[in-house]
Structure formats: C-alpha cells, structure tokens
Amino acid sequence: MTYCILMAGGVGNRVGAGIPKQFVEVLGKPVIAYTMQRLQHCRDIDAIELVCVDGFQTELKKIADSNRISKVIKIVTGGKDYEHSIINGVEGLKGIANDDDVIMMHWAASPFVSDEILKDNIRVCKERGNAMSSCSAFLLYGTNKGDHADGILDRDTFKCLSAPQSFLYRDIVEFYRQVEEKHLFDTVEAHTTSLMAALNWPIYFSKGDQTNIKITTPEDLKLFEGYVLYEQAHANEKNE
Numbered sequence: 001m002t003y004c005i006l007m008a009g010g011v012g013n014r015v016g017a018g019i020p021k022q023f024v025e026v027l028g029k030p031v032i033a034y035t036m037q038r039l040q041h042c043r044d045i046d047a048i049e050l051v052c053v054d055g056f057q058t059e060l061k062k063i064a065d066s067n068r069i070s071k072v073i074k075i076v077t078g079g080k081d082y083e084h085s086i087i088n089g090v091e092g093l094k095g096i097a098n099d100d101d102v103i104m105m106h107w108a109a110s111p112f113v114s115d116e117i118l119k120d121n122i123r124v125c126k127e128r129g130n131a132m133s134s135c136s137a138f139l140l141y142g143t144n145k146g147d148h149a150d151g152i153l154d155r156d157t158f159k160c161l162s163a164p165q166s167f168l169y170r171d172i173v174e175f176y177r178q179v180e181e182k183h184l185f186d187t188v189e190a191h192t193t194s195l196m197a198a199l200n201w202p203i204y205f206s207k208g209d210q211t212n213i214k215i216t217t218p219e220d221l222k223l224f225e226g227y228v229l230y231e232q233a234h235a236n237e238k239n240e
Contacts, residue, residue, distance in 0.1 A: 001046045001047070001097065001098065001101045001102070002044055002045050002046050002047075002101065002102040002104060002122055003045075003046065003047050003048070003049060003093055003096075003097055003101060003102070003103055003104065003169075004039050004045050004047070004048050004049070004104040004105075004106055004164070005049050005051055005086065005089035005090070005093075005103060005104065005105050005106075006032075006035065006036065006039065006048055006049070006050050006051065006106055006107075006108055007051050007078075007082065007085060007086070007089070007105060007106065007107050007108055007163075008020070008022045008032055008050055008051060008052050008053060008056075008060060008078070008108035009051050009052060009053045009077075009078020009079065009082070009085035020053050020056065021109050021215055021216075021221075022035075022108035022109045023056065023059065023063075024221060026221060026224055026225050026228060027225060027228055027229070029067075030063055031108070031109055031111055031215060031221075031224070032060070032063060032108040032109070032111075033063050033066075033067045033069075034111035034224075034228070035106070035107075035108050035109070035110060035111040035113070036048065036063075036064060036067060036069045036072075037067060037069070038111065038113050038114075038115070038118070039069075039071065039106070039118070040068075040069050040070070040071055041115065042115050042118045042119065044118065044119050044122050045071065045104070045118065045122075046071070047071050047072075047073045048069065048071045048072045048073065049072075049073060049074045049075075049076065049089055049092055049093060050064070050072060050074070050075045050076070051075075051076050051077075051078050051085050051086070051088060051089045051092075052075055052076070052077060052078060053078050054077050054078065057075050057077065060075060061075060073096075074092055074093075074096075076088050076089060076091075076092040081190050082190060082191065083179075083185070083190045083191065083192065083195070084190075086105055086176075086192070087176055089105070090103065090169075090172055090173060090176065093169070097169040098169060099168070099169055099170035100168060100169070100170070101168070101169045102122050102125050102126060102166050102167075102168060102169075103166060103167050103168070103169050103172050104118075104121065104122065104125075104164045104165070104166040105163060105164065105165045105166070105192070106163045106164040106165075107163045107214050109214050109215040109216070110162070110163050110212065110213070110214045110215070111215070111224060112211050112212050112213055112224065112227060113133075113163070113164065113212050114209075114212070116207060117133055117164070117206070117207050117208055117209070117212055118164060120206045120207040121133055121164045121165075121166050121206040121207070122166060123206070124166075124204050124205070124206040125166035125167065125168065125204075125206075126168075128204040129167070129168055129171055129204070130165075130166060130167045130168070130171065130196075130201070130202075130203065130204055131164075131165070131166045131204050131205070131206040132161050132162075132163075132164075132165045132166075132193070132203050132204065132205065132206065133161070133162045133163060133164055133165070133206055133207065133208035133212060134159045134160060134161050134162065134205040134206065134207075134208045135159070135160050135162075135207075135208040135209050135210060135212075136155075136156075136159065136160070137155040137156075137158040137159065137160050138155070138210065139155070140152065140155065141153040141155055141158070159205060160208070161193055161203070162208055162212055162213070162214070163212075163214070165192060166206075175195075175196075175199070175201065178199055179195050179199070182198075182199075184198050184199070211227070
C-alpha cells in the first residue's frame with residue numbers, strides 16, 4: 001500500500017492572500033483541490049491522509065467531497081511546524097499502515113506534480129527505502145556576501161530537492177524516533193532534508209522537473225493559472 005500524507009498545515013504568509021495559500025482559488029477552485037486530484041488520479045497511490053491547518057478541517061472536508069476525492073481516509077490537525085505536522089500525520093497512520101508500506105509526503109501547494117513524478121518517487125522508495133523528487137540545478141549560484149557574490153558555485157555538484165518525499169513506514173517511524181532521541185529539533189533546522197543529513201541518512205533521488213514547484217509567492221499563483229489554462233486548452237485540442 002502507498003499512503004500519501006498531504007501537507008496542508010501551513011499558513012503561506014508570503015502569498016499575501018489573507019488565507020493559507022493552499023485554499024486560494026485559481027480559476028474557481030482552491031489550489032489544494034488541484035493537488036488532491038493529481039493524487040486521486042495516480043493509480044499507485046492507494047489512500048490520502050490530509051494534515052490540515054487548525055480551523056480549516058471542515059472546509060478541507062468540503063473541498064475533498066465536492067471534488068470527489070474518494071481516496072481520503074483521514075484528516076488530522078497540523079503541528080507547530082512542518083516537521084511536527086508530518087509527525088502528526090505518521091501518528092495518524094498508526095494501526096493502519098504496515099511496516100513495508102510507502103508513506104509519501106507531498107505539499108498541498110504543489111499542484112504542478114505529474115503522474116510520472118509521483119510513480120517514480122514510489123518506485124525508488126520501494127527499492128532504496130526513501131526517495132525525494134529532484135532535478136539538476138539549472139540556474140547559476142553565487143556566494144551570498146550581502147550585496148554581492150565573490151564566487152560562483154559548481155551547479156553540477158548540486159541537486160534541487162522538492163516533494164514528493166517518501167519513506168517506508170517502519171523507516172519514517174524510526175527516523176523521527178532518532179530525531180527526538182537526539183533532540184535534533186533543538187539544534188537543526190526543522191526540515192526533513194537537514195534532519196536526514198544530521199542523522200547521516202542518505203537521500204535517494206527520484207524524478208523531478210523545474211515545473212514541479214511549491215506555490216510560495218503571488219507570481220507562482222499566476223504561473224499556475226497559466227499552467228491550468230494550458231492544460232485545459234490542450235485537453236480541448238485532444239477532444240476535437
């Protein structure tokens with residue numbers, strides 16, 4: 001079985017919409033509805049657990065129902081930050097998921113994700129124990145000296161990491177046990193990648209691309225609206 005924990009616990013202040021960015025509407029539909037539909041249509045994903053920012057649980061249930069997202073099995077409340085929201089999601093699958101099941105984490109505000117990216121993430125996780133969507137670094141990177149760069153980094157030595165991110169259930173339980181045991185939340189930036197590095201856990205790459213971004217700014221919302229319009233036009237061409 002593959003369970004996707006869809007992370008909808010953030011507030012998304014940088015979008016500036018006055019509500020969490022995953023609930024902002026694009027062409028009459030909330031961003032998270034598009035993301036859920038991607039997961040719903042992926043045959044390799046068996047069930048979805050929603051981790052929701054407190055106060056929006058009822059709204060999220062209505063969105064799932066109105067968009068016929070039948071794979072949703074549970075809605076849990078997010079934690080004080082991203083990583084504790086994941087922990088709440090993992091705890092919510094206790095007694096449901098088996099040790100060898102794949103537990104995928106994906107961001108509610110990442111509706112660009114493709115079926116190919118989702119499937120390859122699951123495949124790599126089953127083979128290696130974890131997987132993180134990644135792509136090559138295409139931009140130039142300079143050292144940050146405040147108002148200038150005094151050096152250029154070799155982009156071939158970097159990978160851009162994104163969601164989805166997957167673990168086997170037994171491994172993600174053990175991962176957060178070790179994080180808590182070593183008090184890493186007190187000393188390390190609270191993000192899955194930095195915590196994995198602190199524990200010397202390897203991060204295995206799965207397919208990704210430059211379009212699979214997380215909506216963070218108002219400009220990203222405009223990009224997504226154009227993306228939706230493109231897909232609609234392309235679908236209409238196929239039907240003609």
